[in-house]
Amino acid sequence: MDTQTQAARYSAKDYKSAIKPIWCPGCGDFSVLSALTKALAELQLPPGRVAVVSGIGCSSRIPAYTSMYGFHGVHGRALPTAIGLKVARPDLTVLVTGGDGDGLSIGGNHFLHACRRNVDVTYIIMDNQVYGMTKGQASPTTAPDWEGSKLTPEGTGVNPFQPLAIGLAAGANFVARCFTGDPNNVAEIIVEAIRHPGFSLVQVLSPCITFRPEQKDWKRLVRTAPVEFTTDAARAARRLMTDDGFNVGKVLYKGSREPFRPDLGGSGATVADLERQFLR
């Protein structure tokens, strides 16, 4: 279906659409959008051969802001949509973008199973530790004592998830964390994630300026992860279980499991061949 013939060089802005984001001024998601477009320019992937799939949330609005094929589905179901697309169309590059609520709360089961199934898609989870779109409720990554939501006025009283630790335990093949404060680094990591075969998980700390104004401090709290990536999942797990969530800028784990990619070539049989078994 590819009809591209010219060998033009794409620049980052070729991956942006003309639609103005509905995001609040200063929202971290702007940086993710620009890092993403930079990454694609680096990879020189034709926009018509890339699909960006998302669920619902502020962060999940990204697809329409790009010039690629986009699918803005329902809340929490971006991963299966992307997996179906990639399995049926292995020739495409498939990215998934979304929030911590979308991916880890309502979408948690698909997150687990995407890590396990290891289809070659790149999942960029924009973590702001809050539900932005619905005006500020606690998410699975929110600290237990955050009292900013009227729904949990005393805090949630539950420990936050460490998405990378869970992803790793569930079998994710590539695990990285970065911060919107350094969009070039985010772009680099996205490039690496897309290049890596199988399911790649990228957690981007992306502040919500409106409902978590204290996240402006993240730029002071983050540090470049003091370690290089490992290919030993057990080691990576141990690291991540004690990590405070602020080690950023690095790929933390790379596995070498074969991606899930069913053969679509068929056996040469026709439908008439299938019918023969019923004949009497």
Place this chain on the structure above:
Amino acid sequence: MDTQTQAARYSAKDYKSAIKPIWCPGCGDFSVLSALTKALAELQLPPGRVAVVSGIGCSSRIPAYTSMYGFHGVHGRALPTAIGLKVARPDLTVLVTGGDGDGLSIGGNHFLHACRRNVDVTYIIMDNQVYGMTKGQASPTTAPDWEGSKLTPEGTGVNPFQPLAIGLAAGANFVARCFTGDPNNVAEIIVEAIRHPGFSLVQVLSPCITFRPEQKDWKRLVRTAPVEFTTDAARAARRLMTDDGFNVGKVLYKGSREPFRPDLGGSGATVADLERQFLR
């Protein structure tokens, strides 16, 4: 609501109902049922104060085979049902029983969030690495090369989950594995799990004689876990990530996080007090 007055001693059979299980002769679930009733006799919990909640599957049929309060809900949703019950009725002992499909496939998200929320329920997951009830399809714990299902005739091609590793990464407070070949050990572990405050996860290897006849070999494959439990989640995670799934008979991790238990005492306010805010 408790109306028990007598201080009778309960024996294991007092926890069994008269209903004949629909299980296949030789199914591992029989042992789980008898281990469960033994454990309750050990704890001397009045059957009327215990609730057993399950989803759908062969294993999920357990509640009706006991003499306790039972809730046989829909596929995959036993954990939230149990959590709602326990939060609303903290005076009850609440157990959850079910299969690997029910808990880790369709129920995966609730599994994650139950580990995180840490409500004081005991979750007994009867793992036979197959969907028994629907006549033998691969489950999330099935090996990738198992070709016994017509739905995945070439095997699933996906790595199995290690439920305990995931549970731990998600925050489970008590993690154990045992095997139906040693029902007394299963009973002991259930006793310990019920006694442990917060969410306790017990994986019981429970063979499916009909669709996984090769699981008869499990009695030769399992071994008593060569380690004692740890209270260090990172260490436990590392162990579990390299474990082959056959280390049984032991509690592997015990945490000390406070269970989630909202105060139901109220502030003494009446409904009329609430109404005052609307008055003009």
Place this chain on the structure above:
Amino acid sequence: MTAQTVSIALAGSGGAGVITAGAMLLEAASRAGWYAYMTRSSGPQIRGGEAAAMMRLSTEPVASHDDCFHLLVAIDWNNVGRFAAELPLSAGSLVVSDPEEGEAPSQIGASGARSVALPMKELAKSIPGGRPNMVALGAIAALIGLPEAPLLEVLQKVLKRKGEEAIQASLDALRAGMAAAKDYPAVPRLPAAETRPGTRWSITGNEAAGLGAIRGGVRFVAAYPITPATDMLEWMAPALAKVGGTLVQAEDELASINQIIGASYGGVPSLTATSGPGLSLMTESIGLAIASETPIVVMNVMRGGPSTGIPTKSEQSDLNIALYGMHGDAPHLVLAPNSVTDCLFTTQWAVHLAEALQTVAIVLSDQAMGQARAVIPRPAEVAFLAKREKPQLAAEQNYQRYAVTASGVSPMAIPGMHGLQYTADGLEHNETGTPSSHVADHTAQLDKRLRKLTAYNYGDHWADVEGEGETAIITWGSSTGPAREALRRYEAGGKRARLVSIRLLSPVQPEKFARALEGVIRALVVEQSHSGQFYRYLRAHYDLPRDVKALHRPGPLPVRPGDVLGELASWS
């Protein structure tokens, strides 16, 4: 010009404070002894998008918007064009805008409304700490005859924490607006009213529903945030904690519905609130609650559909899923409040019925009603409380949880009651609860689950029926307000008609309906859906007169009294 009612829209971009100003106007109006109704419209942005507060003030209780606004005050025109259709004006309307902001969007101009310029920004700038929305509020007050005193009270209350200076600045801005508006063309002025503090409530539909639930006995709520149900939950969370209950924010709607099923199985009346997408996810487990006879209440605050649709705007298009969305034959209760005030009664009644009948009650509210704030007469106490039939301890040697009784209701044991243990089941079962696939058990249980609903006496609450004559308006939910107003106007024109607003949508009440329609030869069905869901539902279950017209339109535009009146008029 003195009128009984005036309609005002205040529009501007997100930061302009139109919602704040609208809320203050409402509060002041209530202090002035008026009744009020306010809805809001906002754009997709979280922050900084356009917004409008749409208000109606009146000397009598009001439950709907008018056909158009007498007064539109636009602090700016940013994107107001986007929802111009929601701001109908007539040639008699007055548009007040800031000359700095240039021309009104074409749709506004096209209305032929009179217009005047009010330099809100300039006036505000001249007052240290002054804000344009306060200037606008002052102008509105002057135009509609709202005295300064109640406004000042509200300012003092709202800005208490900001200190005297802030209050003074706002007051100055208000006065600047009032002064400027002195010579503007007139809009309806409301007469001064008797003020009797303590006789009114100011409440939103979502708050009223939350309160109704708690009044009815709900003490456990589990939910997942979703617009426009979230604010009901946000009101309930601290309220429950005060009266000895709790609200759990669950990981998704599948968890929330099953948590409340678990809590209710434990004997605690339980509720969840959601909107269309969440309701869709809940239907499997709603079926479980029906089959296992576990009472729960599901509040669905409808928004524009299908799919994610239009989360912030209203529509009555979840009727079908509420009635028919479960697989299998799964009879249950569906109720719909028909005004902000009625959110209180209907939700409380829903809790009562769900508990009495051990089934699911789905309550259909909508964004317009749920997020509307109204100043209403103080609602009456209602006697409906949760009361579940429980087995008599001693008598029950052989307890049968699903005993086939004449009423269809079987006494329900609660965990903790000794000797009455049973297993609740979503599989078809026999009377004791043991799974069964026998024809006889299936039929007996299907029969009893239906019978308990149909045999129950719902009294007069099934519908609001009023008026007389051969013409009927049949409607439900938030379309009732405009329909009722149309009826009043129709009657004022010397004609007669009846209004039937159905509160109990399921189970159907064919005999009561027939009685309500006795002598009716033509009916107008009014609803806010694209496909006429309510009309089809009526056809399916009720005998309608030969001559039926269906006025059905999708959201987000509300049905207006004039639309209804127009249809009625076209008949005669």
Place this chain on the structure above:
Amino acid sequence: MTAQTVSIALAGSGGAGVITAGAMLLEAASRAGWYAYMTRSSGPQIRGGEAAAMMRLSTEPVASHDDCFHLLVAIDWNNVGRFAAELPLSAGSLVVSDPEEGEAPSQIGASGARSVALPMKELAKSIPGGRPNMVALGAIAALIGLPEAPLLEVLQKVLKRKGEEAIQASLDALRAGMAAAKDYPAVPRLPAAETRPGTRWSITGNEAAGLGAIRGGVRFVAAYPITPATDMLEWMAPALAKVGGTLVQAEDELASINQIIGASYGGVPSLTATSGPGLSLMTESIGLAIASETPIVVMNVMRGGPSTGIPTKSEQSDLNIALYGMHGDAPHLVLAPNSVTDCLFTTQWAVHLAEALQTVAIVLSDQAMGQARAVIPRPAEVAFLAKREKPQLAAEQNYQRYAVTASGVSPMAIPGMHGLQYTADGLEHNETGTPSSHVADHTAQLDKRLRKLTAYNYGDHWADVEGEGETAIITWGSSTGPAREALRRYEAGGKRARLVSIRLLSPVQPEKFARALEGVIRALVVEQSHSGQFYRYLRAHYDLPRDVKALHRPGPLPVRPGDVLGELASWS
């Protein structure tokens, strides 16, 4: 006694091999030139529960069971009482049972059927390797006139791998049964038929649906196992792999429906199959496919409801959720095959329509039809293939994915097509796909999504219409077989009636329906649901004659021709 049709039930506990013997009988009958229809009933146990093979053999194609069984052979009586209601007998029936097994359950005895003793176990024991089910099969063959030759062929085929000895043992057992039955009271014997190998198919409804899907162009399936849909998927998995497609077993139904939406967005016709509980979980995302105009096919093989209900038994009670189960106004296709054979056509047509109209097609089959095996005339080829309208590359400078067209169908770009990138959205959107909450966009898109369905020409396939006269039987799905047979009998009695079996349930076809019912003054509505879902649906959308009777009953008992005939008779 020579007849055109004979009905046989073979019952016994799980290990007794009744299903195997039944399948062999069917296979042999097809080789003998007969047509056949077989359903099965089984208990809740995975292994060792009771089971029955219920068969009807005939010289003409058969699509339903008869009113009762001519012959019941019970290898044992273990728990047969549990589904005695599913095994109706009359005084003319013959019951063959093993004297070792004692008395028949009371319900069987109460039928007044004649009975004979066949010592199946004893006879089997006397033959090394002999099994009682083969003795039973021999007795059946002798009684109904099935020659030995085709049975031997089947034995040889089935037992090939077990070797000559096993074949001989089974043959000896068969012959022992044949010999014993020689002098039994007669049951209907079928006349010998012409055998023309290669002109018949032996297929189940689920297999036919799977084949129809693949014929229509489906190449991607994602699903989660659920009874009674699993065997359709199990047939499709290897079949897809052969023709260049794939089936993914997903983690749950939410994943499966969204996987197929993703694959279809990628241009590959896609399907999922499920049953009631799974369909409930899918409705939110079905709404997404409708709103984003992504074609998909959802096969729902109905079972007893509500909730987990009765997984292994049939019912037509998911009509409501299929029609109305989505939130918002979400028009889509609902189709229902009305026989095992029609599962092929209707599923193929569903794929074609979903793709042509870029929407969701829900196909409603049921356990009885899906798991029934039938020997049928070889089905015709059908021209319906998936064909999605795609934009013309060059022309589309300003591609509008959701362009408002006259037909309502907008050309759909597929990822990989350059320069036509767009974002599909479940939020309401404008023509380009950008989210919008404008009234005008909402209305235009709601209109087009409805228009594309209503404007399409579905030809004559919307229903099977046959017969004439003033009486009509209106039905759907698997109730069609018995209704059609009732019509035949009615006509054989010299009376006239029409049959309207609706295949296209949504969108409704009021004009075609009116034409089909021209001159009809009374109608009998036939369906297998407790609440009469189909009857209510007809009332909601169609004009029915004044005089309407509704024959609606829950599963698991199928509607029988005699039930329908009885209702017709009670009119005249």
